[in-house]
Amino acid sequence: MALRHAVLAALLDGEMSGYQLSKTFDVSVSNYWHALPQQLYAELAKLEKEGLITGRVVIQQGRPNKRLFTLAAAGTEELARFIAQPSRPSFIRDDLLVKVRACEADGTFALIGQLEERAGQARAKIALFDKLLRQLRGTDDEDDFLARAPRVGPYLTGLRGKAFEEETLRWCEQSARVLRLRAENSRPRG
Amino acid sequence: MALRHAVLAALLDGEMSGYQLSKTFDVSVSNYWHALPQQLYAELAKLEKEGLITGRVVIQQGRPNKRLFTLAAAGTEELARFIAQPSRPSFIRDDLLVKVRACEADGTFALIGQLEERAGQARAKIALFDKLLRQLRGTDDEDDFLARAPRVGPYLTGLRGKAFEEETLRWCEQSARVLRLRAENSRPRG
């Protein structure tokens, strides 16, 4: 179990609702930790009960009320303990790569479509990361920001996310090209 | 559930025991699908019962007997169906990135060590992927191999794995450098 630590880490950026948290997980955190909204709501409830975070209700007009959560002292300490512990190996799971590995001559057609779709998603994520990084660094150049900003964690993970998506894009394009070429070459010639 | 498809895909390379499969998952498959040996043994048993693979016992001297599994026709068809379906988004989970995101001034020390450790693991994996790719392509150059080899799936996923580890290595080195620099700058000066 370590979804809790991903949640605590996200709350370092300030007070957040479950809904906001799920958006954050979608865009920036998802590149190193994936979780569904239901999990986040459940985890927030547990963390509050254990006293690692504290929640307060905000009443809104014209939209549902929400609960905002903040890190408590016990939560900060728990994060420090977590950081000091050895890390477990990273965990990846990707259908599309299983498919590419399995792909034989037939079935190539559907796969090329999926590679192009994934490439499109990667382009969109690269744009999002670019925006995020620009926002974080403001007017500083990158080296200055990394040397002097109060917190660099989110920037460093953003760099990793962006690089990951760029690599994904490059690979999807290459793989689609290879599969297309092979499909053409294996067609009977007129 | 789709561990089954990763298993079926791996069996395209030929007959394998649960033990061999767990080694394969460790080295090449792990870059897009992670699974423990116990899961693999359980999944093989299920796949055999459902008729997607067939097993045979090989009696050995000086070491335990083993069971070798082969894809059955129904297994190949199941793989084809799987490839035609839309892919789910990829799933990543990495403690180390959660820690980097969470990292504040203190606790930096332990983290730098973990980044260096991960960098070392990445270097080892890059070497493994290089070896794997060289073995697969034999004396061909890469473009020829990708254009003409009977199966390119394992080569393409190997390229992705290698690129991923290279990016990981680069990022770990950069992050460790940044954190080290900041630790020095924030130390009281003599």
Add this chain to the structure above:
DNA sequence: CTCTCCATGTAAATGGTTACATGATTCA
């Protein structure tokens, strides 16, 4: 008038991890 965003959850089913169990052989 339909779709998306906001906002929060519960319950059942599936899937994954941890701990345990065994035991001979080979390499350092």
Add this chain to the structure above:
DNA sequence: TGAATCATGTAACCATTTACATGGAGAG
């Protein structure tokens, strides 16, 4: 003499996904 490799599993526990449930506001 201790560790790693070969080789296969079971059982209990934990985590995650899928399906369900609700409902007003604002945009196109």
